Amino acid sequence: QVQLVESGGGLVQAGGSLRLSCAASGRTFSTYAMGWFRQAPGKEREFVAVIRWSSSSTSYADSVKGRFTISGDSAKNTVFLQMNSLKAEDTAVYYCAARALITASIWSPAGYNYWGQGTQVTVSS
Numbered sequence: 212q213v214q215l216v217e218s219g220g221g222l223v224q225a226g227g228s229l230r231l232s233c234a235a236s237g238r239t240f241s242t243y244a245m246g247w248f249r250q251a252p253g254k255e256r257e258f259v260a261v262i263r264w265s266s267s268s269t270s271y272a273d274s275v276k277g278r279f280t281i282s283g284d285s286a287k288n289t290v291f292l293q294m295n296s297l298k299a300e301d302t303a304v305y306y307c308a309a310r311a312l313i314t315a316s317i318w319s320p321a322g323y324n325y326w327g328q329g330t331q332v333t334v335s336s
Contacts, residue, residue, distance in 0.1 A: 213237045213325040215307045220330030227334070228295045233307030233327060235288040244310040245283060245290045248320060249303035249332075256306070258318045262290060270317075275301075299336040304329040 219231040233245065246261035260271045260281035269281050278297075283290035290307065308323035315321040 213239055213242060213309050213311070215309060215325055215327035217305065217307045217327040217330040220305060220332045222333045222335065223297055225297060225299055225334055225336045227297050228293070229297065229332060231292040231294070231305055231307075231330060231332075233290045233292075235290075235309060235325075239288045239309075241311045242309040242325075244317060246308045246310065246317070246323060247281060247290075247292045248306045248308055248323075249301075250306070250329075251300075251303040254303075256320045258320075259305070260292060261310075261317055294332070297332075297334045299334050301332060302334050303332060305332050 214236045215233055217233050223229050244261055244263045247259040248256050249259050250256040258272050262269050262281045262283050264285040278295050280293040306329045307327040309325040311324045
């Protein structure tokens with residue numbers, strides 16, 4: 212099992228920045244990618260960003276590209292999401308997720324084995 216704990220959410224004005232953190236513990240050696248998803252009220256959980264440990268390559272949803280940056284340290288089992296130029300539509304609960312041996316798409320929530328409890332991000336306009 213892998214346990215994930217997010218932190219760093221909060222209330223920020225539009226145009227502002229927040230940095231989310233996710234700390235992983237447990238069988239972290241089994242994971243080969245970590246991602247961030249978000250879920251707004253009444254909407255499905257959606258992909259935000261992912262980092263692949265083997266190559267340190269990253270991918271982003273079009274809606275956040277150029278504004279958000281995912282980074283991490285596989286040795287320390289931590290991943291971050293730097294969010295700049297925040298918009299009201301970024302308001303959601305943000306979840307950290309870890310991907311182990313699973314065949315589902317890396318862009319889908321089904322492609323992740325482990326999830327954090329979520330942290331609320333609210334952007335006021």
